[in-house]
Amino acid sequence: xxxLMDLVQQRQQETFAMQISAARMCGGVSASxxxxxxxxxxxxxxxx
Numbered sequence: 001x002x003x004l005m006d007l008v009q010q011r012q013q014e015t016f017a018m019q020i021s022a023a024r025m026c027g028g029v030s031a032s033x034x035x036x037x038x039x040x041x042x043x044x045x046x047x048x
Contacts, residue, residue, distance in 0.1 A: 030046040033039070 030041070032041055032046065034041055
């Protein structure tokens with residue numbers, strides 16, 4: 001039974017690593033105008 005738990009924990013770590021990696025990928029260009037106030041968003045801020 002302990003071996004099974006080791007496999008489950010390993011699988012969980014691999015899943016978390018893939019999810020974190022996918023979340024860090026930039027999906028495209030950020031908005032240039034704020035949707036709430038219609039003000040331009042500085043280029044430095046859009047880089048994040």
